[in-house]
Amino acid sequence: MGRTVPTFTNIIDHEIASWSKFRRGLRKQDQKFFDDLFRCARIHLAENFYTMRAVPLDSIMMSILLEQRKMIQELNDRIAALEEGRALSAPPRTAVPVTVPPHLSLLECR
Numbered sequence: 162m163g164r165t166v167p168t169f170t171n172i173i174d175h176e177i178a179s180w181s182k183f184r185r186g187l188r189k190q191d192q193k194f195f196d197d198l199f200r201c202a203r204i205h206l207a208e209n210f211y212t213m214r215a216v217p218l219d220s221i222m223m224s225i226l227l228e229q230r231k232m233i234q235e236l237n238d239r240i241a242a243l244e245e246g247r248a249l250s251a252p253p254r255t256a257v258p259v260t261v262p263p264h265l266s267l268l269e270c271r
């Protein structure tokens with residue numbers, strides 16, 4: 162008989178369960194961000210299953226990083242569009258560096 166390969170959904174569920182004590186130790190508002198991170202990993206189930214790395218957390222973290230990078234790029238594009246619109250409709254002002262507050266860096270995955 163062949164070996165049964167777990168789905169990546171099962172692997173993520175197992176990984177989440179292994180972090181349950183860590184999650185319980187977090188403040189309530191941080192638990193939401195923690196859950197959002199694993200929600201990001203679920204977006205790339207097919208890619209993670211296709212890769213099936215020896216350490217599944219590697220694939221999970223890469224999925225999370227990819228989604229974070231996409232969100233950062235989307236925010237940068239929105240900032241640039243706002244600055245461009247402002248430049249067209251308002252007199253020039255001294256540029257102020259834009260920094261993203263830490264609590265916004267973990268926006269919820271879609």
